[in-house]
Amino acid sequence: MKHLSAPWRDKYFDMKQSGCIFCKAAKAKKDAENLVVLRGAKCFMMLNLFPYTNAHVMVAPYRHTGDVTMLSAPEAAEMAVMVSKAVSAMKKLFHCEGFNIGVNQGAAAGAGFTAHTHTHVVGRWKGDTNFMTTLAATRVAPSSPQKIYRMLKKELA
Numbered sequence: 336m337k338h339l340s341a342p343w344r345d346k347y348f349d350m351k352q353s354g355c356i357f358c359k360a361a362k363a364k365k366d367a368e369n370l371v372v373l374r375g376a377k378c379f380m381m382l383n384l385f386p387y388t389n390a391h392v393m394v395a396p397y398r399h400t401g402d403v404t405m406l407s408a409p410e411a412a413e414m415a416v417m418v419s420k421a422v423s424a425m426k427k428l429f430h431c432e433g434f435n436i437g438v439n440q441g442a443a444a445g446a447g448f449t450a451h452t453h454t455h456v457v458g459r460w461k462g463d464t465n466f467m468t469t470l471a472a473t474r475v476a477p478s479s480p481q482k483i484y485r486m487l488k489k490e491l492a
C-alpha cells in the first residue's frame with residue numbers, strides 16, 4: 336500500500352513508534368477512549384482508529400504475540416466467537432452486505448502492527464467505494480468513531 340499524504344496517516348506512524356496499541360488498550364481502564372467495544376476472558380474487540388470503512392473492528396488476544404501459531408486453543412476459539420459477534424452486530428447496525436475477515440501476519444503481509452496479532456473484521460457493501468452514499472441511503476450515517484463505538488457497544492452488550 337502506498338503512503339497517503341493525509342494528516343491521520345502521520346498520527347498512525349506516530350502511534351506505531353509508541354508501543355503496542357493492543358496491549359495499551361487491553362491494560363488501560365479507558366475503554367471508551369480506546370474504543371474497546373467488547374472484552375472477553377481471553378480476547379477483546381476494539382474499533383480501528385484508522386478504519387478502511389466505518390464498520391471496521393479488530394479482535395485481539397490480551398496476550399502479546401505476533402504469531403497466530405502461538406495462540407492457545409481458548410484464545411483462538413474466543414477470537415472466532417468475537418469475529419462472529421462483530422459480523423452479526425455490523426450486519427444489523429450498518430446493513431453490511433459482506434465482510435473481509437482476516438489476519439495480516441508480518442510486515443510482508445501488510446500488517447500495520449506486526450507485534451500483536453489481531454483479526455480485522457471489515458464490513459463491506461456492494462459498490463462500497465461509495466460508502467457514504469450507502470450510509471445516506473440506509474440513514475444510518477454514523478458520523479464519528481465515538482458514535483460507532485456507542486452503537487456497537489450497545490449491540491454487543
Ligand SMILES: [Zn+2]
Pocket residue numbers: 355356357358359398399400450451
Ligand atoms: Zn501487545
